[in-house]
Structure formats: C-alpha cells, structure tokens
Amino acid sequence: MAVTNILMVGVGGQGIILASTILAEVAVANGFDVKKSEIHGMAQRGGAVSSHIRFGEKVYSPLIPAREADILFGAELLETYRWLPYLKPGGKIITSLQKIDPPQVFRGEMKYPAGLEEKLRERDPDLIAINALEEAIALGESRTATVLLLGALSHLLEFRLESWLEKVKDLVPRKAVEINLQAFQRGRELAS
Amino acid sequence: MKKLMSGNQAIARGAWEADCEVACAYPGTPSTEILESIAEYPEIKAEWSTNEKVALEVACGASYAGARALASMKHVGLNVASDPLFTLSYTGIKGGLVVVTCDDPNLYSSQNEQDNRHYARSAKLPMLEPSDSDEARRFTKLAFELSEKYDCPVLIRSTTRISHGQSLVELEDRIPSPVKKGLDRDPAKYVMLPGYARPRHPRLEERMKKLKEFAESFPENRMELGDKKIGIISSGIAYQYAREAFPEASFLKLGMVWPLPENLIKKFANQVEKLYVVEELDPFLEDNIRAMGLNPVGKEVFPICGELSPELVKKGILGEGAVKELKFDTSIPARPPNLCPGCPHRGVFYVLKKLRAFVCGDIGCYTLAAQPPLKSLHTCLCMGAGVGQSFGMEKVLGKEEKIVAVIGDSTFFHSGITPLIDIVYNQGEATIIILDNLTTAMTGRQGHPGSGLSIYNKPAKRILPEKLGEALGIEKVEIINPYNLKETEQVIKREMEAKRPSLIIARSPCVLIPEFKKVKKSPLKVELEKCNGCRVCLQLACPAITWREETEKEKKRKGYAQIDSLFCTGCEICAQICKQEAIIREE
Numbered sequence: 002m003a004v005t006n007i008l009m010v011g012v013g014g015q016g017i018i019l020a021s022t023i024l025a026e027v028a029v030a031n032g033f034d035v036k037k038s039e040i041h042g043m044a045q046r047g048g049a050v051s052s053h054i055r056f057g058e059k060v061y062s063p064l065i066p067a068r069e070a071d072i073l074f075g076a077e078l079l080e081t082y083r084w085l086p087y088l089k090p091g092g093k094i095i096t097s098l099q100k101i102d103p104p105q106v107f108r109g110e111m112k113y114p115a116g117l118e119e120k121l122r123e124r125d126p127d128l129i130a131i132n133a134l135e136e137a138i139a140l141g142e143s144r145t146a147t148v149l150l151l152g153a154l155s156h157l158l159e160f161r162l163e164s165w166l167e168k169v170k171d172l173v174p175r176k177a178v179e180i181n182l183q184a185f186q187r188g189r190e191l192a193s
Numbered sequence: 194m195k196k197l198m199s200g201n202q203a204i205a206r207g208a209w210e211a212d213c214e215v216a217c218a219y220p221g222t223p224s225t226e227i228l229e230s231i232a233e234y235p236e237i238k239a240e241w242s243t244n245e246k247v248a249l250e251v252a253c254g255a256s257y258a259g260a261r262a263l264a265s266m267k268h269v270g271l272n273v274a275s276d277p278l279f280t281l282s283y284t285g286i287k288g289g290l291v292v293v294t295c296d297d298p299n300l301y302s303s304q305n306e307q308d309n310r311h312y313a314r315s316a317k318l319p320m321l322e323p324s325d326s327d328e329a330r331r332f333t334k335l336a337f338e339l340s341e342k343y344d345c346p347v348l349i350r351s352t353t354r355i356s357h358g359q360s361l362v363e364l365e366d367r368i369p370s371p372v373k374k375g376l377d378r379d380p381a382k383y384v385m386l387p388g389y390a391r392p393r394h395p396r397l398e399e400r401m402k403k404l405k406e407f408a409e410s411f412p413e414n415r416m417e418l419g420d421k422k423i424g425i426i427s428s429g430i431a432y433q434y435a436r437e438a439f440p441e442a443s444f445l446k447l448g449m450v451w452p453l454p455e456n457l458i459k460k461f462a463n464q465v466e467k468l469y470v471v472e473e474l475d476p477f478l479e480d481n482i483r484a485m486g487l488n489p490v491g492k493e494v495f496p497i498c499g500e501l502s503p504e505l506v507k508k509g510i511l512g513e514g515a516v517k518e519l520k521f522d523t524s525i526p527a528r529p530p531n532l533c534p535g536c537p538h539r540g541v542f543y544v545l546k547k548l549r550a551f552v553c554g555d556i557g558c559y560t561l562a563a564q565p566p567l568k569s570l571h572t573c574l575c576m577g578a579g580v581g582q583s584f585g586m587e588k589v590l591g592k593e594e595k596i597v598a599v600i601g602d603s604t605f606f607h608s609g610i611t612p613l614i615d616i617v618y619n620q621g622e623a624t625i626i627i628l629d630n631l632t633t634a635m636t637g638r639q640g641h642p643g644s645g646l647s648i649y650n651k652p653a654k655r656i657l658p659e660k661l662g663e664a665l666g667i668e669k670v671e672i673i674n675p676y677n678l679k680e681t682e683q684v685i686k687r688e689m690e691a692k693r694p695s696l697i698i699a700r701s702p703c704v705l706i707p708e709f710k711k712v713k714k715s716p717l718k719v720e721l722e723k724c725n726g727c728r729v730c731l732q733l734a735c736p737a738i739t740w741r742e743e744t745e746k747e748k749k750r751k752g753y754a755q756i757d758s759l760f761c762t763g764c765e766i767c768a769q770i771c772k773q774e775a776i777i778r779e780e
Contacts, residue, residue: 038357038358039357062433064502067517083525107731109752114525
C-alpha cells in the first residue's frame with residue numbers, strides 16, 4: 002500500500018500541532034504505521050508552522066517528498082498558498098479562508114496577496130474552502146476553528162468516524178471537549 | 194503495546210525503563226522535551242540545571258553514587274558540558290551515565306550547525322544514533338547497559354527530526370538497575386591528578402579497542418542487503434531518507450556511529466558495486482571510512498550544510514534531473530517569528546534604538562530584536578557572551594561608544610554571572626541589562642534559579658539577580674519597569690555615561706506565563722480622528738498594531754494604525770510614543 006501524505010500548515014498559535022497529533026493518532030488507531038514531523042521552537046511567536054504526517058503499511062522518511070502531498074490542509078489562507086508546491090498533481094486542498102497578516106503586512110510594507118482562493122482552485126477544482134474562524138465563533142469558541150477544519154479533512158479520509166471522535170475527545174483540553182466535538186461535526190458537514 | 198511518541202518522549206521512556214534515577218538538563222531546542230517528559234515519571238529525580246556543565250556534573254555525581262543518570266542538552270550545550278565530559282572519559286562511571294546531545298541541522302532554532310559526532314571521537318566515547326522514536330527508546334536503554342559494561346559515559350546523538358518527529362514506540366517494563374548504590378573511596382579512579390590520570394589514558398584506549406570489537410557484532414549495526422548495485426552506509430534520520438529514496442538498495446545501517454566496525458564496513462563494501470555514505474552535516478563517517486582504505490562517494494554529491502531529505506539523497510546518487518523541485522512563490526510576504534504583543538522586551542529595544550546604543554546581545558526571544566524594524570541588537574554569539582563582549586569593546590573604545598549588553602534572566606544564570614564578576618574584578622564600566630521576564634521563554638517557559646519554580650512547576654528557592662549584583666559590589670543596581678519608556682530611557686542613558694559598572698534589571702513577566710495576568714491591562718484603541726498616519730507605532734513591530742490604507746479621499750493621511758483588541762495587552766508602549774496622543778484605553 003502506498004504511503005498517504007498530508008501536509009498541515011498554519012500560523013503559530015492556531016493549533017496545527019494539536020490537529021496533526023489528532024490525525025496521527027487516528028491513523029494509528031486504524032492500524033497504520035505513522036510518522037509525523039514538525040518544527041516547534043519559534044512556533045509560539047506567530048511564525049509559520051508546518052507538520053508532515055505520513056501513514057501507510059511502512060513509513061521511512063518523516064518528511065513528505067516534493068510534490069507528493071495527497072492533501073494540503075491549511076488553517077490560514079496565505080500559508081495554504083505558501084505550501085502549495087508540495088501538493089501532488091490531482092491532490093486535494095482544504096483551507097480556512099481566515100487571513101492573518103504577516104509582519105510586513107501589518108506594518109504596512111506589503112499587501113496581503115489577493116486572489117489566493119482562485120489560485121488554490123486552479124490546482125484543486127473541488128477545493129474545500131471554509132470560513133473556519135467565523136463558523137467556530139458561531140459555535141461559541143473561536144479556538145475550535147482548526148478542529149472544525151479537521152472535521153472537513155475526515156470527510157476525505159477513510160478512517161472510522163468513531164476513531165476521530167475518540168481522539169478529538171482524548172486530545173483537546175478537557176474543558177472544551179463538547180464544543181470541539183461540535184466543531185468537528187460541523188466541519189464534516191461543511192465538506193460533505 | 195505501541196504508542197505514538199516523539200523521539201524526545203521516547204528517550205525519556207527509555208530512561209525510565211532502564212531505571213534511571215537522576216536526570217538533569219538545561220532547556221534547549223530541540224532537546225527540551227526530554228527532561229519535561231522525564232519529569233512526568235515519579236521514579237526519576239529530574240531538575241533544570243543552571244547550565245549544561247552543571248547538569249552533567251550533577252548526573253556524574255549520581256552515577257558515582259551508583260544510580261543510573263542522564264544529562265540531555267542541545268548540540269551547543271555539549272560545548273558547555275565538554276569540560277566534565279572529556280575527563281569523565283578517564284574516570285569512568287559507576288551507575289550507567291548517558292549524555293544525550295540533540296543536533297539541529299538547518300538551524301531551526303540555533304546559532305550554529307555543529308556536528309556533535311566529532312565529540313565522540315575526540316572524547317573517546319561510544320555514541321549511538323537512533324533513526325526513529327522506538328530506536329530512541331531502545332538505544333537509551335542500551336546506552337545505560339554499555340555505560341556500565343565499558344565503564345564510561347555513553348553519548349546518544351539525536352537531531353531535530355528525531356527529537357521532534359513522532360513514530361510508534363513499543364513499550365516495555367521498567368527493569369531495576371543492577372548497580373549497588375554507595376560511595377567508593379577510590380582515588381585512582383575518581384581523582385584525576387596527573388599521577389592517577391596518566392594510567393587511566395591507556396585503559397581508555399584499551400576500552401575503545403574493545404568497543405570497536407563490540408561494534409562488529411552489535412546487532413544495531415546491521416546489513417540490509419537488497420540490490421547490490423547501490424550500497425549505502427548511513428545512520429540516524431539520514432538512513433530513513435536514504436531508504437525512502439532507494440527502498441531496493443543495500444544498506445549498512447549503523448546504530449553506533451563511534452567507534453566504527455571496520456570489518457563489517459569492509460565486508461559490506463565488498464558486496465556492493467558502488468559504495469555511498471549518506472550522512473547529515475559533516476563527512477564524519479566518510480572520513481573515517483576513507484581512513485580504512487575504502488573509497489566511498491559522499492560529500493562530493495551530498496551537501497554538508499543544512500538538512501538532508503529523500504530528494505537530496507536521490508539527486509546525489511542519480512543526478513540533477515532525477516528529482517522534482519519545489520518552486521515556492523517568493524513574491525509573497527514571509528512569516529518570521531516575532532516578539533509577542535505586549536512583550537516586555539519591546540520597550541527596552543525601542544529605547545536602545547533611540548539612544549543609538551551598540552547592543553551586545555545573547556540567546557533568547559530578544560535576539561529577534563536584531564530584525565527590522567527594531568534592529569537594535571548587534572551581536573549574538575553564545576550563552577552569556579554579550580556580557581564579556583561589551584567589556585572587551587569598552588577596553589578598546591572606552592565610553593566614546595554607547596555600548597550595553599542585554600541578557601535574559603535564564604541566560605544570566607546559565608553563563609552571565611562569571612563575565613559580570615570579570616567586569617567588577619577588572620574595574621570595567623560596562624552597562625549590563627538583564628531582561629528579566631521570570632522564565633526561560635524561548636524554549637517554552639521553563640523554570641530557572643531566578644523564577645522561583647522547579648521543573649515540577651512547584652515553588653523553588655528564588656535567587657534574585659539584584660542581590661547577586663549587590664554582593665559582587667556593583668555600585669549601581671537598578672530595577673526598572675520596561676513598560677515605562679521614560680524611566681527606561683533615563684536609567685539606561687545615565688548608566689551608559691556613568692564611569693562605573695552597572696546592572697539594570699528590566700523586570701516584567703513574559704506574556705505567556707500565569708504571572709502576566711497581574712500586569713495585563715484592558716486593550717487600547719486608536720482614535721482614528723487623531724491618527725495622522727505617521728507610522729511611528731509600527732516601528733514597534735507589535736502584532737496587535739496594523740496599518741490600514743486610507744479610503745476617504747478628503748483625508749490628508751495615507752493611512753492609519755488600528756489596534757486588534759484580541760491581541761492587545763494594554764502595555765501602553767505604543768501610547769507613550771504616539772505624538773498625536775491618538776492611542777487611548779478602550780472604555
């Protein structure tokens with residue numbers, strides 16, 4: 002069986018590391034060998050964050066080879082676009098439409114690039130683009146936006162739904178289990 | 194049972210399974226989580242040590258007393274701990290002693306890209322290198338056994354992709370250490386006077402010979418024979434990249450990277466048509482394999498600098514056209530890390546820039562102040578270096594240049610005290626600013642001697658840098674509030690001009706620790722009618738302040754600043770520098 006490659010990207014503080022841990026644990030629960038690699042370190046200070054998740058019968062390298070990502074999962078629009086070169090031809094994209102200004106933009110030295118959603122759609126006509134932050138705020142907790150996107154991702158992967166729900170329950174903060182499960186289900190609905 | 198774990202968690206698990214009793218570290222990316230994970234096992238006594246040298250010395254003491262002990266550190270941390278390490282190679286140990294070094298190829302969070310395999314060779318110690326999390330666990334256990342069998346510390350080398358990568362780990366039970374605890378009064382072993390040390394040297398050489406023999410049959414040095422056209426010798430994460438790129442090739446996978454199994458390597462070389470050495474950073478294996486009289490292909494086709502990848506391995510062996518290239522759009526804005534909104538360091542650097550000071554910097558979040566627009570930090574070498582550097586500059590230029598040193602609180606305890614003593618003793622007039630945010634912020638907010646918190650997040654004895662400064666006889670020790678720009682500027686300016694050594698402590702909690710709640714205020718806002726679009730507040734690089742272009746044609750300004758109330762901590766630094774007085778507190 003070929004290895005499935007998922008690249009998850011976003012901005013420090015958005016919960017990419019948590020989301021990628023949930024995905025990796027779900028893959029383990031479904032009987033796969035899994036490797037995951039990410040760069041922490043400076044993540045908390047608003048820098049770009051990326052996490053490589055690979056699963057299959059046997060996985061060697063923890064890094065996704067160039068242009069081999071089956072799915073690109075982005076919690077911030079510019080970050081999704083930044084990592085687009087990793088996507089394989091015919092690969093799928095799930096992105097939040099949330100925009101977080103990088104330093105040169107908030108300092109007024111550059112503009113936030115326009116037309117990114119269209120550029121993503123050129124690569125994946127079935128692009129799943131979600132106003133994840135607004136949806137999460139509507140549910141009552143802005144911090145569930147990335148778990149909401151994870152719900153959308155679950156629609157593209159053949160893992161048992163119970164295994165997703167179980168790992169979300171296990172890994173999100175204990176006080177926020179219910180709201181995260183709601184967000185996950187909402188994301189799954191939006192993608193279907 | 195199998196569990197998904199990072200390499201760092203797996204090293205901690207391995208230490209626990211091996212009945213390690215004492216573990217010490219100073220935080221440093223990518224090694225920090227080893228001790229954080231160890232601290233979750235109640236059977237192990239864990240500590241954040243003042244620095245890596247102290248960590249190794251405390252672990253050494255535990256080992257001499259018969260316990261299994263571990264010290265972990267980032268690659269540059271081993272430079273600090275190298276002094277005890279080299280002579281520990283002579284004395285040997287009693288309880289198993291494991292030293293973990295985590296290298297950082299590609300410098301994700303480091304000041305250099307050194308390859309610590311060289312330490313194994315120069316300190317004459319065995320070194321194991323895991324290639325995934327389960328090996329990290331198993332090799333840690335093996336390292337304790339080897340340490341006791343060969344009476345020496347054993348090094349484990351991890352890299353960022355091993356430490357921060359996750360893969361499945363088999364869990365095993367904890368097995369009691371076979372070593373009996375107690376002290377041995379044995380000066381010939383433990384007192385390295387020249388007379389006692391001299392005979393230890395040939396013993397050490399003898400030990401390396403035995404370890405070399407052991408390496409020949411060590412099951413973690415294994416041949417995986419496939420297609421014999423390509424034979425690859427590799428270890429660690431590089432092995433995984435090479436297997437990914439050439440799943441059908443033949444491999445000699447080395448679990449122990451020092452000493453090397455010469456016969457096994459020659460045997461492998463004889464069986465394959467073309468021999469490659471695939472390793473990250475320096476040609477360490479390659480040079481040593483060449484010295485065996487073999488002629489492998491290595492760094493002539495694989496890069497020395499930066500990380501490897503399956504693509505780079507493929508490109509090296511098959512040539513330029515063999516791999517897909519990643520072409521990134523470089524026209525879009527980058528997203529580098531930033532000082533957080535409300536960070537107490539921001540005001541100090543704004544003032545230093547205004548005063549046109551030359552700032553000797555150090556290692557921490559504040560090193561980010563070197564970047565535009567703050568651009569007010571001018572050196573960064575290693576932990577504690579800025580303090581000594583500023584004194585050296587003063588010796589050459591006197592007070593004609595406005596020189597200061599800035600150092601974080603954790604870094605000050607790590608390596609800033611001895612150069613401060615040097616300044617006092619040698620009658621310097623340097624100005625040292627401790628950026629005291631009460632935590633080791635850069636690595637994820639660990640306790641340190643000035644924080645009053647232990648590794649278990651429990652109260653610990655707190656050592657105050659101001660008391661230390663006074664005890665050293667520094668005439669002027671002053672604590673300032675870094676959110677008060679006027680005070681900060683007055684004090685720094687006065688002390689830069691004064692002909693005496695001075696210690697300024699800019700103290701306010703990191704915005705990411707619980708204490709910050711006590712100083713956090715309600716968010717500020719920009720009174721849009723008053724803002725003239727001068728952009729002065731943008732020079733603070735605060736992520737809470739955003740530039741907006743003016744859309745109303747009748748307005749003279751090109752744009753205005755806006756404050757995001759979700760990010761703003763109400764620190765008022767921007768309000769203090771706004772000449773229009775346009776920044777006020779939200780009602």
